[in-house]
Amino acid sequence: MADVVIAGGGPAGRALARACARRGLETTLVDPAPGRRWRATYGSFADELPSLPESAVACTPSTTLAFGTRPHVLDRRYLVLDNAGLRTWLDGGYDVVAGTVSGVDHGGQGSSVRLEDGRILATGLYVDASGVRLRGDRYxxxxxxxxxxxxxxxxxxxxxxxxxxxxxxxxxxxxxxxxxxxxxxxxxxxxxxxxxxxxxxxxxxxxxxxxxxxxxxxxxxxxxxxxxxLDAPIPQRGRTVPFGTAAALVHPATGYSVATAIRLADPVADAVVRAWDRGPAAAASAAHRALWPSPARAVHGLRRHGLRALCGMPAEVVPVFFDLFFTLPTGLQRAFTSGREDVSGNTEAMSALFRMSPWTVRKHLIGWRALRRSR
CATH class of the missing domain: 3.30.70 (Alpha-Beta Plaits)
Incomplete structure (x- = not known):
């Protein structure tokens, strides 16, 4: 019986598997195609990530620019992850099972994870890091x-x-x-x-x-x-612990999630270990709290409001909005793009944008002022 079974062999699933294994939890990762290379390109601001080995970084561009209607030099280091190097860093210390999870049954002493080929894996804690399913009309x-x-x-x-x-x-x-x-x-x-x-x-x-x-x-x-x-709802708490995009870790206004998942792997694993002696339900509850503390929930709500405001802007207004955004102080830019639990930084960034916007942009941000006052 494994302590933790994680479904999903992408960066999020492997980051959490590594973190759990390093804390002494017997961990099994279920991956439909363990030998398949990661083909997506992962870019991130360096300050969003924990310290990585050089082998996990493919490139650090000399300059990072953004254009609305004019150029802006970003005062934050941007990098491209090396998929093979990142995977090597995340691999090791846990078992990998080739297969696809078809369902899970939770009991008082643990969970039974069913695979499509009929195998059953017994575990204390089940984590779903297999991605988000597109259901309905979503952003x-x-x-x-x-x-x-x-x-x-x-x-x-x-x-x-x-x-x-x-x-x-x-x-x-x-x-x-x-x-x-x-x-x-x-x-x-x-x-x-x-x-x-x-x-x-x-x-x-x-x-x-x-x-x-x-x-x-x-x-x-x-x-x-x-x-x-972009707008997957925050999952309800239960015995299945979501992680990565399955846990709605995608930033609603930027689409980024990989760096967040890698950064959260350690605190989530820490929370599980601290609660482990109190049983599977307590461990799952602790993981949920580590994923979505109250400040993160508040920030997520603010960012979803930002997503709706962006989508309501006419095409010709959007470049003007981003000219304004990239003239904000770097700290406020960082708060909105990367400060997952920084409620005050996110509200200040949104308030500053509202104050500096011309009416052509401001009329699409009217709700930001009311939202800030309600916090």
């Missing part, structure tokens, strides 16, 4: 990207060692994301920040190909498809 971030040789990317950006966090110029209801990958290639991605339902990937693919064609390029390398649910 989504979608993107379509192509990996280009750095010399080709020069036709789109001035410096292939510069990351472009977002570029709203010359883009219809979306932005261009440009990320050097550290291996002589650059990811260029046509992105729809937030929409309900998500903008179809074939529309974004057509936009990117038209953009490349306009500068004499064609997409002939690896392509990347992104679809992220």
């Amino acid at each position: 989504e971030q979608t993107a379509f990207g192509a990996v280009l040789p750095a010399e080709d990317a020069l036709r789109l950006v001035d410096d292939p060692d510069t990351a472009v966090f977002m570029d709203w110029r010359e883009t219809e209801s979306g932005f261009l994301y440009v990320l050097p990958l550290g291996d002589g290639t650059v990811l260029v991605e046509e992105t729809s920040l937030a929409r309900r339902p998500g903008l179809p990937l074939d529309v974004l693919a057509a936009r990117l190909r038209a953009r490349l064609k306009a500068v004499g390029l064609t997409s002939r390398g690896r392509e990347e498809r992104v679809r992220i649910v």
